[in-house]
Amino acid sequence: MKMMGELTKGFFKENPIFVIMLGMCPTLATSTSMSNAVGMGIAATFVLVCSNILISILRKIIPNTIRIPCYIVVIAAFVTIVDLSMKAWFPELSKSLGIFIPLIVVNCIILGRAEAFAGKNGIIASTLDGIGMGIGFTMALLLLAFIRELTGTGKLFNIVILPENYFNPALIMILPPGAFLVLGSLMALFAWLRLRKEKA
Amino acid sequence: MDFGKLIVISIGAVFINNYIFSRFLGICPFVGVSKKLDSATGMGFAVIFVMSLASAVCYALNTYLLVPLKLEFLQTLLFILVIAALVQFVEMVIAKISPSLYTALGIYLPLITTNCAVLGVAVLNVNEKFTFIESLVNGFMGGIGFTMALLLMSGLRERYETADIPKPFQGFPITFVTAASMGLAFMGFAGLSF
Numbered sequence: 001m002k003m004m005g006e007l008t009k010g011f012f013k014e015n016p017i018f019v020i021m022l023g024m025c026p027t028l029a030t031s032t033s034m035s036n037a038v039g040m041g042i043a044a045t046f047v048l049v050c051s052n053i054l055i056s057i058l059r060k061i062i063p064n065t066i067r068i069p070c071y072i073v074v075i076a077a078f079v080t081i082v083d084l085s086m087k088a089w090f091p092e093l094s095k096s097l098g099i100f101i102p103l104i105v106v107n108c109i110i111l112g113r114a115e116a117f118a119g120k121n122g123i124i125a126s127t128l129d130g131i132g133m134g135i136g137f138t139m140a141l142l143l144l145a146f147i148r149e150l151t152g153t154g155k156l157f158n159i160v161i162l163p164e165n166y167f168n169p170a171l172i173m174i175l176p177p178g179a180f181l182v183l184g185s186l187m188a189l190f191a192w193l194r195l196r197k198e199k200a
Numbered sequence: 201m202d203f204g205k206l207i208v209i210s211i212g213a214v215f216i217n218n219y220i221f222s223r224f225l226g227i228c229p230f231v232g233v234s235k236k237l238d239s240a241t242g243m244g245f246a247v248i249f250v251m252s253l254a255s256a257v258c259y260a261l262n263t264y265l266l267v268p269l270k271l272e273f274l275q276t277l278l279f280i281l282v283i284a285a286l287v288q289f290v291e292m293v294i295a296k297i298s299p300s301l302y303t304a305l306g307i308y309l310p311l312i313t314t315n316c317a318v319l320g321v322a323v324l325n326v327n328e329k330f331t332f333i334e335s336l337v338n339g340f341m342g343g344i345g346f347t348m349a350l351l352l353m354s355g356l357r358e359r360y361e362t363a364d365i366p367k368p369f370q371g372f373p374i375t376f377v378t379a380a381s382m383g384l385a386f387m388g389f390a391g392l393s394f
Binding site: 021022024025026028029068069072073076077079080083084099102103105106107108111172175176177178179180181183184185187188189191192195 | 221222223224225226227228231273274275276277280281284313314315316319320323324327366367368369370371372373374375376377379380381383384387
């Protein structure tokens with residue numbers, strides 16, 4: 001039962017984007033379309049789970065004073081694996097995500113979970129934590145991408161949902177300012193819901 | 201030396217492809233440190249310094265070590281280690297030669313390791329196949345663009361302290377909405393691109 005908690009806490013209660021506010025840069029940059037968001041979410045989740053597992057295995061061997069450099073090396077190794085495999089099997093996706101694949105290394109969610117969780121907990125709990133946080137991150141990305149792609153192009157996964165004769169796409173939503181606007185408004189929405197719950 | 205290209209790179213890095221408003225690099229320090237004008241200034245100068253140094257060192261290591269040895273796949277790993285070591289080194293040197301600068305920049309330096317703008321500029325320099333001077337200019341001007349955005353934002357956020365903002369919007373949400381309207385203004389610079 002406690003293990004289930006480790007898995008599900010990343011979905012809503014400790015959602016990395018909307019509650020802990022980590023990993024903003026890839027969230028804003030890769031939520032231009034649903035397919036980019038899925039690609040980024042899977043890549044980050046893979047790195048998060050693998051690095052959580054390895055760091056949790058090595059947590060008794062890594063000396064405390066140099067733990068951060070060790071974590072970064074572990075994370076960078078998995079990011080390199082993702083980068084090369086994506087270039088080989090999904091060249092299109094790799095091109096549209098661009099430098100944000102190598103930048104998963106400095107995604108604060110991954111280092112944050114290594115420091116706050118995997119370095120202190122067992123392998124199974126760390127794996128579940130990684131999966132949960134990864135899913136939470138992916139869900140937040142998908143939510144943002146859903147709003148931005150639908151309003152910005154009238155499409156989802158490149159399939160036309162709103163035909164152009166009924167709906168005039170607002171191009172600004174898939175440009176950088178749209179990303180800031182949607183993320184800011186969603187944060188305000190969640191804060192409003194939280195405030196209302198507290199009052200009730 | 202092609203000065204025209206250097207000017208194009210500089211204007212591109214500061215205005216057209218501003219690291220915050222159009223590349224989305226370094227958002228975490230941008231929202232985290234932009235609360236007060238003086239801490240934003242400290243962070244900005246530390247970033248300019250580290251970004252220029254990181255561009256130069258990563259360029260040299262990539263061209264003279266990784267490419268001849270055909271180890272390009274180690275780029276990400278090497279760059280992040282170099283940046284982490286560089287930040288540590290800069291911190292030690294500044295503490296030794298200028299304690300007053302150290303007290304001003306001190307707490308911001310360790311934060312820079314996880315600033316994606318620094319790793320981003322190193323990776324971009326390689327992707328764009330810049331020469332040494334071009335990489336250096338790109339790093340320095342990228343830092344200037346970052347600092348400018350940070351200072352503009354902190355100036356606005358100091359005003360928010362006295363403004364009457366709806367409760368759900370207080371804190372981060374209003375910062376992002378402001379960034380959206382600033383980003384709109386920065387999109388006007390896109391007309392400058394050649």
